[in-house]
Amino acid sequence: MKLTVVGGGSTYTPELIDGFARLRDTLPIEELVLVDPAADRLDLVGGLARRIFAKQGHPGRITTTSDLDAGVEGADAVLLQLRVGGQAAREQDETWPLECGCVGQETTGAGGLAKALRTVPVVLDIAERVRRTNPDAWIIDFTNPVGIVTRALLQAGHKTVGLCNVAIGFQRKFAKLLGVAPGRVHLDHVGLNHLSWELGVRLGGPDGENVLPKLLAEHGDAVADDLRLPRQVLDRLGVVPSYYLRYYYAHDEVVRELGTKPSRAAEVAEMERKLLKMYGDPALDEKPELLAERGGAFYSEAAVDLAASLLGNGGSPVQVVNTYNNGTLPFLADDAVIEVQARVDANGPVPLAVPELDPLYAGLIAHVTAYEDLALEAALRGGRDRVFRALLAHPLVGQYAYADGLTDRLIAHNREHLAWA
Structure with missing residues (x-):
């Protein structure tokens, strides 16, 4: 089995490598190719990746290249985790919207639109090159904004599934609070990428007992603190919103906060400098603890699970993915991309049935989907x-x-990435 990671020079990559090494029985990779145009970063990350495999006794071969066509040739699956413009572009996405009194964030609001405009053309070009060299390969998209990027890929006819780590993060946190194994926790996860709610927390599977009321009653303060929302909001909703809903439920408060502290991009850029220095240490043979602060928790486990299912190697039968709506949410078009639980196998994902949604959630989902339609256009x-x-x-x-x-600020800050500007 051959997997290719486009954006393999990312400081995220050792998290992914660690998961590949630990879960090699689930996903037996024979060859892993890391593709990235940044040769200096790629050398550092590739070296650490090989040491992680060696330490954990993984027999797979890891290669690195800046040649995309060579890297994807013969791949069974291609994982996309790129950031067009790097952290410098993210820094802009998080700052210029604040000048207009709007939230500055890399995947939500005006900053998220800027990222989509930079990213979609690049990802479509990569996907076309994958199709030319290996038309049967699955493309797993972890590149934000995942919903918009996944829809662009699907509409262009690519074998694509979108992936986010929000749901698996909730699963792991809830399992810890409940004192059960993560595999026993099933989420009634509904919405769009970075606009989702946990409507139920079930033990044992999709038809298991819903323990969400108990979870909120006994651990509501901890959940609320993690989301940075008041406890009474969770009690009144009776569900757990994604932490991205804070940008909607407390927009003005968030804008005030963002205007008084360094951007997240600045924090991450400094963290990346430290991580890359660590990666260059030939004695380092495991992912450093600092990587946990970088974000993307449990990303590797979600990626392994999804790839294993798509490639017919097992994996969990039900996973949270981004895929076509196809009637799942009746108030959306079939070709809208939603983020829900789905049965996943070698034929791709099939969303599970979702009960009729409260207008409080359905209305916002419909609104943001309309925006995503226009953003993709x-x-x-x-x-x-x-x-x-x-x-x-x-x-x-x-x-x-x-x-x-x-609009003026977005174009001014992104001219080098917009062919039409």
Whole structure:
């Protein structure tokens, strides 16, 4: 089995490598190729990756290359984890929206739109090159904004599934609070990427006992603290929102906070400098503890599980993925991309049935899906008016003066990445 990671020079990659090494019985990789145009980073990450495999006794071979076509040739699955523009572009995404009084975040709001505009054309080019060299390969997208990028890939006819670590993070946290093995916890996870709710927490499987009321009653303070939302919000909702919902439920509060501290991008950039220095130490043969602060917790385990299922190697029968709606949420078009529990096998994901949603959730899902429709159109076709329409449609923007100002700033900060600008 051959897997290729595009964006393999990311400081995330040792997390992925650690999962591949630990879970080699689930996903028996014979060859792993790390592809990245940044040769210096790739050398450091590749060296550590080989040492991790060696320490854990993994027999697979790890190679590195900046040649995308060579790297994906013959791959059974290609994992996308790239960041167009790097942390410098992320820094901009998180700062210029604040000038208009809107949240600055790399996947949500105006910053998320900027990332989509930079990313979609690049990912589509990569996918076309994968299809030319190996049309049967699965493409697993971990590149944000996952919902928009996955939809672009699916609409272009690629064998694609989108992946996020939010659900598996909740699963692990809830399992710890409940004192049970993670595999026993099944989430009624519904929504879009970075706009989702846990409507139930079931023990033993999709039809198991819903222990969410007990979880909130006994551990509501801990869950609320983790989400940085008041406990009473969880009690009134009776569900657990993704931490990204704080940008919607407490937008003005978040904007004030962001204006008083360094950006997350600045923190991550400094962390990456330290991590890359660590990766260069020939004595290091495991992922460093600092990597846990970088983000992407349990990403490797989710990626291994999904790849194993798609490649017919087992894996959990039900996983949270991003895929076509196909009637799952009746108020959305079939070709909308949603993030829900799905049965996954070598034929791809099939979403599980979802009960009728409270309008409180369905309305916001529909609203953000409309924005994503317009965002994808802007990413594919370009043009100031399309960018403006997408921003005006976003619930975190919504006013024409804000949308106008944000459009100008978005284009000004991203000209080098926008072929039409």
